[in-house]
Amino acid sequence: MIPFASPHSQYKKLSKEIQAAIRLVLTSGEYILGPQVDSFEKEFAAYLNVPDVVGCANGTDALMLALRAHNIGVGDEVIIPSHTATASVAAVSICGATPIFADIELDYYTLDIRDVMRKCTSRTKAIIAVHLYGQPANMKELLSVARKHNLILIEDCAQAVGSAINGQKLGSIGDIGCFSFFPTKNLGAFGDAGAVACRNPAIAVRLKRLRQYGWNEERISVESGLNSRLDELQAAILRVKLPRLDANNEERLIQANRYHSAFLKLPVRSPLVRPGALHSYHLFVIRVAACDRDLLVSYLAKKGIKCGIHYATPVHKMPYFASKVALPNTEKIVNEIVSLPLFPGLKLHEQKRVITAVHSFFDEKM
Numbered sequence: 001m002i003p004f005a006s007p008h009s010q011y012k013k014l015s016k017e018i019q020a021a022i023r024l025v026l027t028s029g030e031y032i033l034g035p036q037v038d039s040f041e042k043e044f045a046a047y048l049n050v051p052d053v054v055g056c057a058n059g060t061d062a063l064m065l066a067l068r069a070h071n072i073g074v075g076d077e078v079i080i081p082s083h084t085a086t087a088s089v090a091a092v093s094i095c096g097a098t099p100i101f102a103d104i105e106l107d108y109y110t111l112d113i114r115d116v117m118r119k120c121t122s123r124t125k126a127i128i129a130v131h132l133y134g135q136p137a138n139m140k141e142l143l144s145v146a147r148k149h150n151l152i153l154i155e156d157c158a159q160a161v162g163s164a165i166n167g168q169k170l171g172s173i174g175d176i177g178c179f180s181f182f183p184t185k186n187l188g189a190f191g192d193a194g195a196v197a198c199r200n201p202a203i204a205v206r207l208k209r210l211r212q213y214g215w216n217e218e219r220i221s222v223e224s225g226l227n228s229r230l231d232e233l234q235a236a237i238l239r240v241k242l243p244r245l246d247a248n249n250e251e252r253l254i255q256a257n258r259y260h261s262a263f264l265k266l267p268v269r270s271p272l273v274r275p276g277a278l279h280s281y282h283l284f285v286i287r288v289a290a291c292d293r294d295l296l297v298s299y300l301a302k303k304g305i306k307c308g309i310h311y312a313t314p315v316h317k318m319p320y321f322a323s324k325v326a327l328p329n330t331e332k333i334v335n336e337i338v339s340l341p342l343f344p345g346l347k348l349h350e351q352k353r354v355i356t357a358v359h360s361f362f363d364e365k366m
Helices: 007-028 035-048 059-069 086-094 113-119 139-148 201-210 232-262 290-302 328-333 348-365
Strands: 052-056 077-081 098-102 124-130 152-156 176-180 194-198 284-287 337-340
Touching: 007 035, 007 232, 035 052, 035 194, 035 232, 052 059, 052 201, 059 086, 059 152, 059 176, 059 194, 059 201, 077 086, 086 098, 086 124, 098 113, 113 139, 124 139, 139 152, 194 201, 232 284, 232 348, 290 337, 290 348
Parallel strands: 077 098, 077 124, 124 152, 152 176
Antiparallel strands: 052 194, 176 194, 284 337
16 A cells, blocks of 8 residues: 555664664663754754754644734634634634634645635734745735734744745744644654744743743742743654755655656546745645535545545534634635655655546546
8 A cells, every 4th residue: 555644664764863863862861852842943943044942742732832922812812713723723623712714725735815804803813824835925915914914924834844934944934834744744753743933032932931830040930821831752753854854855856757647648636836935845735626525535545546535524613613614715626636646765666656547437438
């Protein structure tokens, strides 16, 4: 079976360095918020070109901490796409704020700026721009709306580490950037891990308090916080992988371009790339006619090719977050999308097998 993601392939490639990093942590006697976390925070901040990065337990916590650090909670509204991982919306709900769902652009699957403007009210306090699949959201327009309405612009970079717009890394453009290092991500740990990137030193200080019980430097709780610490083992693993991130993203781009070329004459819509954007292709998501989508997924599975659907159910259609809001673009694409295998370590003959199978499906239909 060809998977659509394979974090194990990266481990095999870097196993000696990763095992050495793990041994270093195990023999150091420091396992939480020690020198590995401190070094990773500095190295990742340098990579993003931001003053501060604060490590945390996972990507959901990164969003929660970003909201809490800006005092967003009960009675506040946060504009967010419904076409995203549930975690993005869950973070808003956990903080006590109300998620306000906005539609997406059909071409790029990121927030539709026109719908964002329609959803702004006196209760709106933030916008969460989800850079879905590795595609940068329309940051120029979103920044303009955020500044006009005095809103915090939060970047959800969980699927877009290494992506950029006009040469500027995502996570360094809005007020604050949130990252997940879940194992399947472009920069993945071997467990849960996350980070928050910020340009405001005072916010960085508060984030460090909030991630650990609201403690100050004397370990006195001066506000309500939580336990969301990045551990030394995951930080050490991330430090091994970070220097390879751009090369791995380049490998993803090569594979994406191969798919683009192969599907030109098929009834398949390959992902477009926003002008000026560097797409990191966390996922390669195509669109086919709704009547074909499930048939294609089943056909590929029988050929030993595992695909994904990201995401089959929009968050606003889930019982807990149910909303009667009209999101026509979101509701259209969820019946058409398929995530094809794409990851560093995907062999050329495996990708050709995927391409051949997609062609065969449409040939047999005809």
